[in-house]
Amino acid sequence: xxxxxxxxxxxxxxxxxxxxxxxxxxxxxxxxxxxxxxxxxxxxxxxxxxxxxxxxxxxxxxxxxxxxxxxxxxxxxxxxxxxxxxxxxxxxxxxxxxxxxxxxxxxxxxxxxxxxxxxxxxxxxxxxxxxxxxxxxxxxxxxxxxxxxxxxxxxxxxxxxxxxxxxxxxxxxxxxxxxxxxxxxxxxxxxxxxxxxxxxxxxxxxxxxxxxxxxxxxxxxxxxxxxxxxxxxxxxxxxxxxxxxxxxxxx
Numbered sequence: 361x362x363x364x365x366x367x368x369x370x371x372x373x374x375x376x377x378x379x380x381x382x383x384x385x386x387x388x389x390x391x392x393x394x395x396x397x398x399x400x401x402x403x404x405x406x407x408x409x410x411x412x413x414x415x416x417x418x419x420x421x422x423x424x425x426x427x428x429x430x431x432x433x434x435x436x437x438x439x440x441x442x443x444x445x446x447x448x449x450x451x452x453x454x455x456x457x458x459x460x461x462x463x464x465x466x467x468x469x470x471x472x473x474x475x476x477x478x479x480x481x482x483x484x485x486x487x488x489x490x491x492x493x494x495x496x497x498x499x500x501x502x503x504x505x506x507x508x509x510x511x512x513x514x515x516x517x518x519x520x521x522x523x524x525x526x527x528x529x530x531x532x533x534x535x536x537x538x539x540x541x542x543x544x545x546x547x548x549x550x551x552x553x554x555x556x557x558x559x560x561x562x563x564x565x566x567x568x569x570x571x572x573x574x575x576x577x578x579x580x581x582x583x584x585x586x587x588x589x590x591x592x593x594x595x596x597x598x599x600x601x602x603x604x605x606x607x608x609x610x611x
Contacts, residue, residue, distance in 0.1 A: 368453035370426045370433060371445035377401070377430035378423035378450065380457050381410050388417030389611040392451055392461040392481075394443075394470030395422070396491075396589065397499055398520045400429030405467060405490075405590035405599075412600030418607070421454040421461070436515065436526040439534035440473065440496045447477040455483070462611040463488065465603065468562060468588065472496050475570075476543050486550040486610040488603055491588050493562045494544075494569040496535040502561075503527060544573040550610040551578045554599055561588035579606060 361382050367375040379401055391413060395406050401422035410420040425446050427435030451461050460483030466474035471492025478487050493499065500507065502520055506527065509516035515528040544551075551574045555567035571580050581602050586595035 364457070366453075366457065368423075368449060370431065370449060371442045372426065372433060372437065374426060374433035375431065376423055376426060376433075376446060376450070378421060378453060380419065380421050380454070381414055382419040382458065383414045383417050386417060387419045387458065389462045389607065390419045390421070390454060390459050391463040391465055392447070392454055392474075392484075393420055393422045394447055394464070394466040394474050395425070395428075396468035396470055397502070398428065398435075398523065398525060399467070399589075400424050402429060403589065404593070405596045408593055408596035409465070409590075409600040409603070412597050413604055416604035416608075418463070418604060419458055421450065421457070423450050423453075434526075436528050439531045440469075440476075440538055441534050443469070443473045444477045444480075447473055448480045451477075451481045451483070459483075462486070463607055466490065466492060467590075468492060469496065469499050472540060475540050475547065476538070478547055478549055479543065484549060486552070486607050487547060488552045488554065488607075489570065490554045490590070490599060491556065491559055491562050491583075492553075492566065492570070494540060494566040494573075496538045496540070498562060498566065499535060500532065507532065540570075541573050544570055545575060547574060550607075552581065552603065552606050553579070554581045554583055554602070556583035556586040556588070558585065559588045577610070581606075
């Protein structure tokens with residue numbers, strides 16, 4: 361079935377770009393996918409995971425956070441809290457288009473965001489993190505050289521994955537004050553933590569921390585030799601197949 365592009369209103373009223381993909385047959389469940397930091401809904405891993413889940417009867421909504429991809433707004437005005445609010449609105453948008461999400465999937469910082477947003481999305485019965493940091497402030501490792509300038513001037517240009525982004529001081533303050541331990545311990549949903557042991561961007565100790573804080577039902581899957589972005593199609597498909605099989609018990 362052709363993907364359905366549409367827009368919905370983000371946390372600050374700007375239009376966010378979304379893509380809803382539905383299986384050809386019966387829709388068994390719906391998933392909301394949160395992409396990685398400064399990525400977009402169209403990153404290879406997101407596209408392949410969505411395509412693979414369709415084969416298991418799971419509809420997937422992917423969207424671009426404010427200021428990224430095809431979404432409107434300024435990235436400089438966003439932070440971790442705004443990502444959580446965008447996710448809450450995305451869940452409502454999915455409900456208006458099809459049905460409320462029964463599963464939340466987050467990649468990298470998107471994984472941290474779904475952990476924090478889950479308590480606001482009552483329909484979600486399962487949460488999946490892929491290469492996610494246990495502490496949102498971990499993302500600051502990617503901009504260490506610019507932090508002094510941001511704190512001194514209030515903002516600075518930061519190069520991330522070869523692209524330039526304007527980061528403001530409120531972003532630093534927001535991630536530094538966030539602690540996910542209570543969100544993880546009080547998740548009250550099935551949790552699947554997926555991480556590659558050799559992830560060079562977000563160390564596997566983050567997965568261990570999340571898993572130790574979480575209550576059952578919880579599961580951990582090693583992504584073996586995959587890189588942080590799941591840039592190998594085989595790794596992305598493997599992750600999706602595991603998600604589909606694991607989630608069958610819960611959704």
